[in-house]
Amino acid sequence: KQWYQRRVAITAGVRTEFVEEVTASKVNWNAVRSVLQGVIKSGCGEVGGSECLVEMSELQASIGRVLDNTYRGEEGCLSLRRAEKELTGVFRVLVTQETALPSEYVKDYIEKCVKLWDELMCDGDCAGEMQDTFYSNCCIKRAAEFLNSKQMRKHFNKLFKNVWSLYFEEPSPKRVVDQYLSMFEPATFCGDKTGVYKYFNKQCDQAIGA
Secondary structure, eight states, X not given: OHHHHHHHHHHXXXXXXXXXXXXXXXXXXXXHHHHHHHHHHHHSSEETXXXXXXXXXXXXXXXXXXXXXXXXXXXXXXXXXXXXXXXXXXXXXXXXXXXXXXXXXXXXXHHHHHHHHHHHHHOTTTHHHHHHXXXXXXXXXXXXXXXXXXXXXXXXXHHHHHXXXXXXXXXXXXXXXXXXXHTTOHHHHHGGGOSHHHHHHHHHHHHXXX
């Protein structure tokens, strides 16, 4: 009984200390909770008869396949080698981060990522294969649309600004969160460069509505 009481006392003390640390910190825990809940919600459930957690795990496996193809020296659509110029641009930003202002570095990094994603997802010769590999299930479409919703963008931006203020005195760069999130909704991101993603979205909408 005494051992149990000591354990209860220790646990209560640790919990109290944790609560005090959380309360005293400048982290916006409401924003953290909103983002985490949103991310979890986007990947859970079922859409059109597909189990979304399974589909998301297969998406991760596809990313691994692209990396394997890249390391083997393959230059097809499912390889980063076809976007060597854009990928090099991303790496150069990472190397020169110490010489740039934080806000300029982040903006430059996101811009280079957008260019890389544009080359990978929107190129007319490979868009069909990329869609079939990375955007071929209605679960993924739903997740992308939910994470890009007005509400989720608000949560992401609030968390980004909060975390930024913990490390830097200068104002956080504008629009970088929206730019980053836009990459994961290829139908609007690619625009008129390809119609494969829009066509797939239409198929999903018809299937779910049927």
